[in-house]
Amino acid sequence: MNRSRGWIVTGVALLATVAVAAGSLALGGFDPWEAMRALVSGSLGSPTAIFSITLVRAVPLILTGLAVALAFRAGIWNIGAEGQLYAGAVAGVWVALAAPSSVPAWLLLPGILTVGGVAGAAWAVVPAALRLRAGVGEVITTILMNFVAIHLAAWMVHGPLQEARGVFPQTDRISETARLPVLIPGTRLHLGFAIAVILAVFLWAWLRYTASGFGIRAVGASPDAARVAGRIEDGPTLFRIFLASGAIAGLAGVVQVSGVTFALYEDFSPGYGYTAIAVALLAGLKPLGVVLTGVLFGALEGGAGAMQREAGVPAGWVDAVEALVILSILAADRLIRRGEA
């Protein structure tokens, strides 16, 4: 019952989104058919599009989506995945650049991934402590921490971590030994995708088969129960989950550096941490679902470039569509439940 309703909500929301999206394109004077065709062919039309664009783009979305899903499940409104991702990226790139070249990849890679995760968790400490110690809601504090992280990263790439040439606001490129290996030769798909999928399976199993996971699942199973029993008031548990969520988002940042960009620069993330909220919600906050919706949004964002080139659709339109997905899910869920009551 509950399960089928989840799929109905997702389906209805997607249909509504496609309808409104096509309508808005037509209103804006674009050819919706041409735009959609460019979107699909640019994201799924060839092996290159699938393995080097869509799936690569999906990696940070799946990881931050898992971070958000875990937190939301526990009633923690972590809107701060964006900042935690930056923290992970900054710390990871820093260690990767500082490490002596004699450090082998088998040591350096796990090292920077760990450092990135720890940095993401550290970034979550402030909002977690403010909620537990001072009773300040985490919605605002996590968002504020995002801006601190983004400006701090900008300062880093203009200052202490700027490339040796000193021309562009970016770091030097990290060494080969600090880069994640490619999964499929000839493509850009890197080990980060496997890490994201394994983490999703791990979270699924943890939620399903362990006592601590069950407690969170019980809260998440019914939004009504969540409203009443809702927030886990057990401080240490809440603190741990908040930090775990931050660590996963931090991992997303360092994986992106180590697998795709090989350097840190200003505006490194096009808002992965915010898109992650749509990714997590569309998946019904289920870890395995996050893998699917992460790929879906990866296709959407990956195809946006083709849509801009071939149909002239502005890039910002995709952000608006993502917002539309969130609102459609909320509305569909509410309306369907109202129909059942």
Place this chain on the structure above:
Amino acid sequence: MSGLLDAAIVIAFLEAGVRLGIPLALAALGETISERAGVLNIGLEGAIIAGALGAALGALDTGSPILGVLVGGLAGAAVALVFAVFVVGLNVDQIIAGTAITLGGLGFTAAVYEARFGTTGTALTLPTLDPVSLPLLSAVPVLGPVFFSQAPTAYLTYLLAPALAWFFYRTSAGLQLRAVGEAPDAAAAAGVRVRRIRFVATVAGGFLAGLAGAHLSLAYAGTFAEGMSAGRGFIAIAVVVLGRWNPILVLLAGLFFGAASALQFFLQNLGFDIGYQIFLAVPYILTLAALGGWVGRARAPAALALPWPTRRRGA
């Protein structure tokens, strides 16, 4: 070093602080209205950026910055209307819906701007909302140039704060609005139209956020840029907490954070050149410190962010 020059730098700093503080205060006063009615509008940022673009387009097409400001306010109200349809009409979660409104507002305005002006990279030049020096008041030493040689939106903000305080605490409509935010069930039992008040309060708050955006594009920058709201919506929400939901204190808190934002220019003038990006983070860090410190436990409206009517049993 002449003392006169130092005074000039300090006055310039304070003037910039007020100029930067006005949009924060305006948006925060708008958020105060909706939060007092129990609606936490995290989509404020989306209303601000819509106001900035609406004002830019309005001023450009009519040639009148005043009409531009009005269009900006209406654009902010329109965004808040969408938000209100979802959170008041459909009772969906306010935090998630607000995040979506912000994301969508930033994306939509960027798309509209790009569709109309392309990606040429040349900045748009707008008819600006110029400062107006108030007679007599602007002649007062220090206070005059700091507070009374500002854009008209500033004077509107100065008047709005006491007007709102009077409305909240001295009128029966204000009492009803506060009742809706504190105890919606009791208010409804007393015959107050809870949903209608929440709806109107949210849209009114969006109008003020739109004016804040209009101030940004027409009075502060003289142009529109994608994402130029730059997180002010979120700072404004924090400003409401700092001002303890009291309009007068909210105005003061907004001006205080304007000054914190202006600090970067001031410190650069004094020769602290360690990279301006680090100063950009200061207002956010200060906000966090203030939230954690002296106002952490200030009491919010009891029904803030809770949907109404509350669902009594599981479906």
